[in-house]
Amino acid sequence: MYNETKEKGSITMSYRTLSEQEAVEYARSIPNLFPQDAQLVSREIGDGNLNFVFRIQDEGPSGKSIIFKQALPYVRVIGDSWPLTLDRARIESEALLLENELYPGSVPEVYHHDNELALIVMEDLSKYQIMRKGLVERKRYPNFAKQIGTFLARTLFLTSDLALSPVEKKRKAASFTNPELCNITENFVFTYPFHDDPSNAYNPLLSNMVQQIWNDNELKLEIARLKEGFMTRGQALLHGDLHTGSIMVTEEDTKIIDPEFAYYGPMGFDIGALIANLLLNYSAHEGHTLEPQERESYQAYLLDTVVQVWNVFEAEFRNLWEEKAQEAYAKIPGYVDAYLQDVLQDTVGYAGCKMMRRVIGLAHVSDLESISDPALRAKGETLALTIGQELILKRSSITSIDKVIALVASSTAQQ
Numbered sequence: 001m002y003n004e005t006k007e008k009g010s011i012t013m014s015y016r017t018l019s020e021q022e023a024v025e026y027a028r029s030i031p032n033l034f035p036q037d038a039q040l041v042s043r044e045i046g047d048g049n050l051n052f053v054f055r056i057q058d059e060g061p062s063g064k065s066i067i068f069k070q071a072l073p074y075v076r077v078i079g080d081s082w083p084l085t086l087d088r089a090r091i092e093s094e095a096l097l098l099e100n101e102l103y104p105g106s107v108p109e110v111y112h113h114d115n116e117l118a119l120i121v122m123e124d125l126s127k128y129q130i131m132r133k134g135l136v137e138r139k140r141y142p143n144f145a146k147q148i149g150t151f152l153a154r155t156l157f158l159t160s161d162l163a164l165s166p167v168e169k170k171r172k173a174a175s176f177t178n179p180e181l182c183n184i185t186e187n188f189v190f191t192y193p194f195h196d197d198p199s200n201a202y203n204p205l206l207s208n209m210v211q212q213i214w215n216d217n218e219l220k221l222e223i224a225r226l227k228e229g230f231m232t233r234g235q236a237l238l239h240g241d242l243h244t245g246s247i248m249v250t251e252e253d254t255k256i257i258d259p260e261f262a263y264y265g266p267m268g269f270d271i272g273a274l275i276a277n278l279l280l281n282y283s284a285h286e287g288h289t290l291e292p293q294e295r296e297s298y299q300a301y302l303l304d305t306v307v308q309v310w311n312v313f314e315a316e317f318r319n320l321w322e323e324k325a326q327e328a329y330a331k332i333p334g335y336v337d338a339y340l341q342d343v344l345q346d347t348v349g350y351a352g353c354k355m356m357r358r359v360i361g362l363a364h365v366s367d368l369e370s371i372s373d374p375a376l377r378a379k380g381e382t383l384a385l386t387i388g389q390e391l392i393l394k395r396s397s398i399t400s401i402d403k404v405i406a407l408v409a410s411s412t413a414q415q
């Protein structure tokens with residue numbers, strides 16, 4: 001068991017990683033969580049890059065279950081050679097609590113959190129499926145665009161200077177300062193994939209294309225601008241890592257998990273992350289062995305979802321602006337349109353970076369990795385890199401979501 005005692009101000013905090021048995025004992029000690037005679041069993045179910053996740057269930061009559069998520073003082077997939085702040089668990093639990101206030105029911109309920117142990121005890125969503133897995137199985141989610149578009153509009157608008165007083169907003173931004181997790185994004189999304197870094201891991205069949213990308217100064221200048229926006233533009237409280245592996249779905253409902261990268265940044269980074277991951281699944285379809293009709297039908301569904309996500313976000317954002325904007329300039333004609341245009345262009349640029357990092361960089365996605373033949377996978381990866389570059393380079397000419405779809409369609413036609 002890892003044990004660490006460290007000074008934080010005048011308080012001495014004791015952290016230890018919980019074994020499955022200790023997690024059970026801890027769960028038993030939380031009042032009103034389980035019946036007295038509960039027969040608790042625990043299983044580690046984490047599949048993410050960073051943390052431990054346990055499911056604890058009463059095998060007795062209540063059948064009740066909960067999730068324990070504990071941060072480690074290092075990156076789980078790498079080991080203790082890469083230390084990482086435990087404060088991410090505080091950020092995650094506070095973000096979940098706030099998101100649940102801003103859009104009730106959109107995230108798992110937090111039952112308990114313990115900052116000393118970097119532990120969150122939350123609602124078990126085992127009836128839901130990680131959305132990425134559902135998309136790999138070509139499932140469709142009729143309510144998803146409405147729910148995620150509303151989540152994005154509410155969480156982004158209501159934490160921004162548009163809705164909060166400048167003092168309140170800056171206090172919130174300070175409490176969500178998340179330097180170590182931002183540093184991961186700055187490196188693994190914006191920097192490492194765009195030069196010959198030892199952390200990169202790409203299909204050797206892409207070598208020529210990757211080399212061209214590394215030599216493309218026009219592209220790298222645009223990525224530098226986008227990175228600077230990520231580092232300096234504290235527009236709203238972001239989820240910070242809103243890919244389809246951070247979303248759990250049923251056919252009817254959507255829940256957002258894992259906001260440990262939450263911080264004040266540009267709104268378009270969250271919307272772009274989501275759109276990038278829908279487009280990664282779209283691109284992967286170029287490498288799947290499928291009847292053309294089945295491929296085209298699912299790709300059309302994904303593009304329609306992209307359009308609907310943006311349209312719902314925009315409509316909800318405009319409603320909130322109309323009803324709740326406090327900012328002195330909110331009623332100036334044209335400001336809401338100009339604001340949303342900037343958010344759209346940021347969205348497009350960040351989506352491009354997020355697509356490219358998942359092909360060239362360290363962390364890949366099962367949408368593409370599920371294609372076992374490297375030559376077929378390269379078809380999907382090539383399309384993802386092509387769309388990613390187009391999005392980054394052409395973002396300042398994008399004035400509507402339909403233009404994004406046209407750009408994706410022309411990249412696909414050129415394959």
Ligand SMILES: Nc1ncnc2c1ncn2[C@@H]1O[C@H](COP(=O)(O)OP(=O)(O)O)[C@@H](O)[C@H]1O
Pocket residue numbers: 045046047048049050051052053067069108122123124125126130245246257258260
């Ligand atoms: N509330 C939950 N209910 C059910 N399963 C969950 C819940 N939270 C996480 N999981 C499972 O644990 C996995 C890892 O969780 P995640 O929060 O993404 O961890 P990490 O921060 O390490 O990426 C998820 O992919 C999901 O399968």
Ligand SMILES: CSC[C@H]1O[C@H](OP(=O)(O)O)[C@H](O)[C@@H]1O
Pocket residue numbers: 048049050075184185188189241245246258362363
């Ligand atoms: C070296 S961390 C890479 C990557 O992992 C995080 O994702 P997740 O924990 O959801 O798997 C995040 O996207 C980081 O960029």
